[in-house]
Amino acid sequence: MDWTSYAAALAKRATYASSRWRSAVAETPRHVFVPRWWESGPSGWALCDGPGDEPRWLGTAYADTSLVTSVGPCHADHAKFGDRPTGLPTSSSTLPSLVVRMFQHARLGSCDTLLDVGTGSGYGAALAAWRLGEEQVTSVDVDPYLVEAARERLERIGRRPSVETIDATGDLPGVFDRIVATVAVRPIPASWLTALKPGGLLVTTIAGTSLLVTAEKGEDGGATGRVEWDRAGFMRTRTDPDYQEAATxxxxxxxxxxxxxxxxxxxxxxxxxxxxxxxxxxxxxxxxxxxxxxxxxxxxxxxxxxxxxxxxxxxxxxxxxxxxxxxxxxxxxxxxxxxxxxxxxxxGELPVRGARVFIKPDGTTYLARGGWHARL
Incomplete structure (x- = not known):
């Protein structure tokens, strides 16, 4: 399958010409990470099988869009045609331009170690491993199958970052220069600050909002930063195969x-x-x-x-x-x-965008801008 021209075109759409991420996108076969996915339509979620329709597979996998891979507890890899899962999406392959932007917000240096929170399909870990080197990248996800599949697909393309099954709201496997989360949290887990080196950067989003937060860890164990003018939305962290939704x-x-x-x-x-x-x-x-x-x-x-x-x-x-x-x-x-x-x-504007962010060592988070302030 000739996927390289598709990946090169995606790289041009998802990155700037001078970006150090351009080659990572151009040389990573995204279709390997999304062989099957779910599409939403009038009759609900419908299964799409890449190998069964290669032209569509290439066109979809190398579009700058998110692809839902799991709805509720039902992963597309395990589904049959005619299945109609219900509930919320629980995993996806995030649109590549957003993955790149999240990494760019972390201001990654060539020697930095990275914790990628939310392995998902594994595509983001593949880009990070290309950019930093696989020995500097650790990726974690709460879902054992996602970790297993991502590890196998990363191995298939010759990239071998550490990929582990971990509840990211609990203890984390090491200490890192950067933590980038493509899942949303609220509050920010205290373990993230514990796992971040002093002077290290945290990049995450606040669950229920489009607020993208960057914060630098201080010597006191807390972190300070800001709500970026950029916007992003991710699925929130979960501890079970599906979200436990309130009965409304x-x-x-x-x-x-x-x-x-x-x-x-x-x-x-x-x-x-x-x-x-x-x-x-x-x-x-x-x-x-x-x-x-x-x-x-x-x-x-x-x-x-x-x-x-x-x-x-x-x-x-x-x-x-x-x-x-x-x-x-x-x-x-x-x-x-x-x-x-x-x-x-x-x-003339709302104070939440561009607000200063103050995170205590226990994860308690405050936003402030001018005379406005709020505790998350």
Whole structure:
């Protein structure tokens, strides 16, 4: 199979011409790491088999896009055609340009040791091993099968970083100059700071947000840094084959149909919060754990919000008109959203992006910018 021209084209899309990562992308056969994957469609998740359709395999594997390899506990490698897994994606091969950007945020030097948290398909570990040398790269994942498959596929292409099955929120295998996580966490595990050398850099994302954090470890065992202006979103860490989701179906049904304990007119048009990354991130820092549902029916817009504490919202509007807002439960979630949008209009931006980050040795994390601050 002639994959090299595809990989070269991907390298041009995913890296700058002078980037030291360009050759890593151009010389790494990504298709080896994603022989099968899941695609979402009107009928749910459908299995795609690369060897069964090589042209499609090459076109998909060398596109700068993420490929879902596992849904719930069902990995594509083990699936049969006709299977329709349910639940959330639990593993993927992240789009190559984002993998490269995460490594670039770590400002990796040629002599640095790297802990790659979230092995996934193994593609990121392959790029890091090309760039740094396999002896300087350790990759960890909680899923034994992912580790086994990644190790075998890395071996197949001649790259042999250390790949281990470990719950990354617990003890880690060594001490490193850099830790780069392609899984999201909240809070930041204390073990990450323990495993980071003084002066070392941590790069991660905060679960439930698109906030990308870089922080340097100090002599006191804590770390300081910032929320980058860049954005990234990853699956959050897990300890089981699947995520344990809160049962919000009944509450969503209530939000769709009930009148609510409070009915008001909102100050701003209905917005699809989940697609408004900065707004969504600020809201999740302020009131973590909200689930969103957004629907459009011709000119009618409906936004639903639910929270595990029993709070819920239904906001309904015609086009960009002001919505009628029904709210129930212990908190008024739409009021919180409107307060954030008012802050944005008053100040020109939200403080969460670009905020300073302070991480204590136990992982407790604070964000601050100007007069605003929050504890994660």
């Amino acid at each position: 179906g009944d509450l969503l049904s209530i939000a769709r149909a009930h009148e609510g304990e409070q009915i008001t007119t909102g100050r701003y048009p209905v917005v699809n919060v989940a697609e408004a990354w900065d707004l969504s991130s600020m809201l999740d820092v302020t009131a973590p754990g909200i689930e969103h549902c957004y629907e459009e029916h011709q000119d009618r817009r409906v936004a639903l919000m639910t929270h595990p504490d029993g709070s819920w919202v239904r906001a309904v509007a015609q086009a960009d008109g002001l919505p009628t807002v029904h709210q129930g439960g212990p908190r008024r979630l739409w009021d919180t959203l409107d307060e954030i949008r008012t802050y944005w209009l008053t100040n």
